Amino acid sequence: MVHYKLVYFNARGLAEISRQLFHLAGVEYEDHRIEDQEFAELKPNLPTGQVPILYIDNVQFSQSTAIARYLARKFGFAGKNTEEELLADAIVDTFKDFIESFRKFVVGVLTGESEENMKKIREEVMRPAVKTYLTYLNKILENNKSGYLVGNELTWADLVVADNLTTLITAEFLDLKNEKTLGEFHRKILETEKLKEWLEKRPVTRF
Numbered sequence: 609m610v611h612y613k614l615v616y617f618n619a620r621g622l623a624e625i626s627r628q629l630f631h632l633a634g635v636e637y638e639d640h641r642i643e644d645q646e647f648a649e650l651k652p653n654l655p656t657g658q659v660p661i662l663y664i665d666n667v668q669f670s671q672s673t674a675i676a677r678y679l680a681r682k683f684g685f686a687g688k689n690t691e692e693e694l695l696a697d698a699i700v701d702t703f704k705d706f707i708e709s710f711r712k713f714v715v716g717v718l719t720g721e722s723e724e725n726m727k728k729i730r731e732e733v734m735r736p737a738v739k740t741y742l743t744y745l746n747k748i749l750e751n752n753k754s755g756y757l758v759g760n761e762l763t764w765a766d767l768v769v770a771d772n773l774t775t776l777i778t779a780e781f782l783d784l785k786n787e788k789t790l791g792e793f794h795r796k797i798l799e800t801e802k803l804k805e806w807l808e809k810r811p812v813t814r815f
């Protein structure tokens with residue numbers, strides 16, 4: 609049997625979608641969560657000096673999106689045909705572009721920007737980016753009508769977007785009371801039986 613080991617910090621961050629995919633597929637893996645000390649020891653031996661890393665029988669693979677896409681394909685969550693795969697990939701890429709616009713905010717937090725500047729970044733950079741991103745998602749959901757973003761079954765794109773919506777709610781960028789379509793989507797994905805089971809049993813996990 610193949611031995612999978614996923615190495616990352618105790619955060620949702622760049623590993624959570626892969627963890628969800630393993631759980632949804634019912635495939636055993638080692639969910640190895642590291643602290644700073646272990647990371648420092650590992651770093652010189654990692655392909656890019658970064659995590660997450662997926663070990664497949666002791667062979668290392670890097671890059672979170674490549675890992676999640678690989679698991680989605682392997683476990684049947686990538687889309688039912690190449691066009692569905694294309695749309696799922698495009699949604700994930702759009703999410704990555706969107707997240708990039710948050711960099712200024714994160715850098716601001718880390719470098720101790722003044723409250724006034726943080727407010728400016730929040731209002732002038734983040735809010736417009738959130739608006740564009742939510743408009744994009746709403747259009748896809750309204751066209752697709754299945755309640756999923758792609759086709760009529762759960763794909764990894766749904767997992768990526770639902771997890772990110774949770775983050776946006778926590779960061780007070782999104783109030784689903786004002787977003788009917790996205791609210792229904794978020795509820796539907798989080799109520800997926802196996803996902804619900806994972807969300808209830810997963811270790812307490814930071815952002």
Ligand SMILES: N[C@@H](CCC(=O)N[C@@H](CS)C(=O)NCC(=O)O)C(=O)O
Pocket residue numbers: 621622657658659660670671672673
């Ligand atoms: N493009 C990479 C980025 C990986 C990345 O930024 N990993 C961070 C943790 S979220 C890391 O290892 N940071 C520690 C470091 O760079 O020393 C991916 O998606 O996997």
